[in-house]
Amino acid sequence: MPIVSVSERRSSGHGKPNISLNRIDPERHRQNSIALLPASPPLTSRPRQAFTPHLMRRRHDLTITALVFALLLFPTFSARAQTGQVEELDKIVAVIEQQPILRSDLEIEARIALLQRGGLAAAEATELGHEVLARTLDHVINQRLVEREADRLQVFGLELEARRAAYAAFIKKLGGEAAFRAFLARHEIGPSRVAAILERELRVSQFIANKVGLGARTTEADAQAYFDANPERFHGSDFAQVRAAITSMLTRDRVKALTQQFLEGLRANAKVRVLPPFAPDRR
Secondary structure: OOOEEEEEEEOOOOOOEEEEEEEOOHHHHHHOOOOOOOOOOOOOOOOOOOOOHHHOOHHHHHHHHHHHHHHHHOOOOOOOOOOOOOOOOOOEEEEEOOEEEEHHHHHHHHHHHHHHOOOHHHHOOOOOOHHHHHHHHHHHHHHHHHHHHHHHOOOOOOOHHHHHHHHHHHHHHHOOHHHHHHHHHHHOOOHHHHHHHHHHHHHHHHHHHHHHHHHHOOOHHHHHHHHHHOHHHOOOOOHHHHHHHHHHHHHHHHHHHHHHHHHHHHHHOOOEEEOOOOOOOOO
């Protein structure tokens, strides 16, 4: 798979960007990759501003983060191999504030997301279906917009231990170090590329959890009100028997709604251009 660099410039007269791809020597690119260290993942620590602990109780924080992570990372889609279609791999599929997303990047993001979800066979399909790639592109755009917002606010707070844990969990899902090395070789990527994607996923989830966490909190009064308003749903059960289930459901629904609202706000204030074959049909 060719390795490319991307440049974008304004053309005269029309104000539309001209985007070009430039080949990079693959051997030089490989020499610059970070070697995989089995006992110590290729993650480096840099000074970061930790999240302040008083934003929310730790248990609630972990619950909201887990919900956000699931909502962002695990959209409901299936991967189906497509045959009889030949596409140029390294074409630009979207541009976010003049930063391009390449088709090859999208392929890797989709495979990692599927592996995170436990779909080993689907992730290793020869070709990924259009639906999988379209949903992945939407996910990646959201992730990069949230990451830009976190950078703008200078909020980081992802500990090295958490990043290493995510990296180790990914290797375990693949089946161990040998399977991980085979995955890297098969898709011609370095371990640092995988680590960066996993780190971004965690960072974005934590950032959103802190943005929506307080608003998504469900009190006992909220649960009681829902119970009183929907008695037919509980078939004569006491409130004490269903309180935990109601609280979990209401919290999940609020996290989903607030997360969607936050993402829509970011998109409304950003320059995002999705290109064929993933551009929405405006007919």
